[in-house]
Amino acid sequence: MEKRLNIEDIIGLIEKEADIIIPIANGEPHYLLDILEVNHTKLHEVKIHQMLALRERDYITGKMKGHLSHISYFLSGATRKAYQEGKIELVPNVFHEVPRMLQEITNLSLIMSVASPMDEHGYFSLGTQADYVSEFIGHVPFVLEVNKHMPRTYGGNQIHISQIAGYVENDKPLSEEKSPLIGEKDLQIAEFVTNRIENGDSLQIGIGAIPNAVMGMLKDHRHLGIHTEMLTDGIVDLVKAGAVDGTKKFTHKGKIVATFAFGSQRLYDFIHENPAVEFLPVSMVNDPREIAKEERIVSINATTEVDLYGQCASETVGGRYYSSTGGQADFARGARFAKHGKGFICMHSTVKNDTISRIKLQLTPGSVVTTSKNDVDNIVTEYGIASLYGKSLAERANALIGIAHPAFREELLYDAKRNGIIY
Structure with a gap:
C-alpha cells in the first residue's frame, strides 16, 4: 500500500478554511509545516491548532494572514511573544478536555504528526506522543512525517497505514529539553x-x-x-x-x-x-x-x-x-x-x-x-x-x-x- 505523498498531494488535501491539528512538542512535523509555509498563498484561511509549539514560524508571527494562522492552547517560547503582540489566539482549556474541544469547535480537517517508521505489520507509532491527537486515529485523516529518530512506543498511539491519508519522510533529531540547575x-x-x-x-x-x-x-x-x-x-x-x-x-x-x-x-x-x-x-x-x-x-x-x-x-x-x-x-x-x-x-x-x-x-x-x-x-x-x-x-x-x-x-x-x- 503506497501512500508516499509529494508536495502537490499535501496541498491538495487541504481545503479552504481547514482546521489542521498538530501534536504537542516533538509531534510537531517540521517538514510538513515547511511545505505549508512555502505554499501558503495556495491556502485560504487555514488554521493550525496546537499546544506547546517548538519553533517560531512566519504563520505564528502573523506574516501569512489570510492564508495560514495559529491557534494556541498552551503558549511556549515559540508563541508567547506572538500572543502578547496580538498575532495569535489563545483558547482557555484544561488538558483532558482538549480532544473534545477540538471536536466541537473545529472541523477536524486533518492531523499532521511525526511518527516512527512503519513496522512489519503496517503500524506506525506516534512515538513521544498520544496527547490530544491519538483520540482521532481512525476517525480523522492523518498525514505523517516519518522520522527514524522517533522512538517506537506502545499504548493508544498506534496507527495503521490504512488509517492515514499519506506520509512523507524527514529524518531529523528530536528536540531535547535541558535539565535546569537545582538550587x-x-x-x-x-x-x-x-x-x-x-x-x-x-x-x-x-x-x-x-x-x-x-x-x-x-x-x-x-x-x-x-x-x-x-x-x-x-x-x-x-x-x-x-x-x-x-x-x-x-x-x-x-x-x-x-x-x-x-x-x-x-x-x-x-x-x-x-x-x-x-x-x-x-x-x-x-x-x-x-x-x-x-x-x-x-x-x-x-x-x-x-x-x-x-x-x-x-x-x-x-x-x-x-x-x-x-x-x-x-x-x-x-x-x-x-x-x-x-x-x-x-x-x-x-x-x-x-x-x-x-x-x-x-x-x-x-x-x-x-x-x-x-x-x-x-x-x-x-x-x-x-x-x-x-x-x-x-x-x-x-x-x-x-x-x-x-x-x-x-x-x-x-x-x-x-x-x-x-x-
Missing part, C-alpha cells in the same frame, strides 16, 4: 515533599528544578507507580534505581502511563520499544475521574503566586499570560477525588532576590486562577508546607503566612487582618 531552595522544597511520599504511591510529576529534585530524592523508595501527563528524564533514573515498578498501582498495574514525553535523548532511548511504558490519550490520562482510580496518586506541580485564600495563578507572570492551564487543574481535582490522594503545588517564596513575595494578599492584577481555592491541597515553599484542604479562610491565611519569606510575614498578617481574612 538550595529547590532541594529544601523537594525534601518537604518527599517526606510525604510513601512506598507504593503513584506519581504525577512535571518538569523543572523542583520536580527533578524530588525525583532525585526518591531513589530509595520502592514500588512507586507513574501516572503522569509528561514523562521526563527523572523517571528514567527512578526506574533504574529500582524505585518504580508499578506493582501497587490500581490501574495499568506495572505500567508507566503518560500522554507525552519531553526530555533528552536518554529519555527517548528509554521509551523506545519499552513495553513497560504506555502512551494513552490525554482524555484518559488527565481525566480527574481516571486519575482518582489511582487511589494513592501524588500530584506535584508549580505555580507563580498564591493569594491568602489559596488561589494559585500558574499560567500568568506579573499579570501577563505565559503558558496556560495544562494539566495542573486536572491533577489537582483528580488528587482530591482519590481516596488517599495528595496534591502539592510548589514555588519559591520570593522572586527578584527576595524583594517580591509570591504569597500575596491578592493576586497580581491581570493574573488568572489555575487551581482554585477549593481544589488546592498543599502549598510548599522552602519554609514548609501549608496544608489548606478543609481549613477555614483564616486558617489558610495563617498557614500561608507561615511559609512566606520571613521578611513579608508581618506585612501579610497586617493585610490579612485589615481585609477581614484574619480577625
Whole structure:
C-alpha cells in the first residue's frame, strides 16, 4: 500500500478554511509545516491548532494572514511573544478536555504528526506522543512525517497505514529539553515533599528544578507507580534505581502511563520499544475521574503566586499570560477525588532576590486562577508546607503566612487582618 505523498498531494488535501491539528512538542512535523509555509498563498484561511509549539514560524508571527494562522492552547517560547503582540489566539482549556474541544469547535480537517517508521505489520507509532491527537486515529485523516529518530512506543498511539491519508519522510533529531540547575531552595522544597511520599504511591510529576529534585530524592523508595501527563528524564533514573515498578498501582498495574514525553535523548532511548511504558490519550490520562482510580496518586506541580485564600495563578507572570492551564487543574481535582490522594503545588517564596513575595494578599492584577481555592491541597515553599484542604479562610491565611519569606510575614498578617481574612 503506497501512500508516499509529494508536495502537490499535501496541498491538495487541504481545503479552504481547514482546521489542521498538530501534536504537542516533538509531534510537531517540521517538514510538513515547511511545505505549508512555502505554499501558503495556495491556502485560504487555514488554521493550525496546537499546544506547546517548538519553533517560531512566519504563520505564528502573523506574516501569512489570510492564508495560514495559529491557534494556541498552551503558549511556549515559540508563541508567547506572538500572543502578547496580538498575532495569535489563545483558547482557555484544561488538558483532558482538549480532544473534545477540538471536536466541537473545529472541523477536524486533518492531523499532521511525526511518527516512527512503519513496522512489519503496517503500524506506525506516534512515538513521544498520544496527547490530544491519538483520540482521532481512525476517525480523522492523518498525514505523517516519518522520522527514524522517533522512538517506537506502545499504548493508544498506534496507527495503521490504512488509517492515514499519506506520509512523507524527514529524518531529523528530536528536540531535547535541558535539565535546569537545582538550587538550595529547590532541594529544601523537594525534601518537604518527599517526606510525604510513601512506598507504593503513584506519581504525577512535571518538569523543572523542583520536580527533578524530588525525583532525585526518591531513589530509595520502592514500588512507586507513574501516572503522569509528561514523562521526563527523572523517571528514567527512578526506574533504574529500582524505585518504580508499578506493582501497587490500581490501574495499568506495572505500567508507566503518560500522554507525552519531553526530555533528552536518554529519555527517548528509554521509551523506545519499552513495553513497560504506555502512551494513552490525554482524555484518559488527565481525566480527574481516571486519575482518582489511582487511589494513592501524588500530584506535584508549580505555580507563580498564591493569594491568602489559596488561589494559585500558574499560567500568568506579573499579570501577563505565559503558558496556560495544562494539566495542573486536572491533577489537582483528580488528587482530591482519590481516596488517599495528595496534591502539592510548589514555588519559591520570593522572586527578584527576595524583594517580591509570591504569597500575596491578592493576586497580581491581570493574573488568572489555575487551581482554585477549593481544589488546592498543599502549598510548599522552602519554609514548609501549608496544608489548606478543609481549613477555614483564616486558617489558610495563617498557614500561608507561615511559609512566606520571613521578611513579608508581618506585612501579610497586617493585610490579612485589615481585609477581614484574619480577625
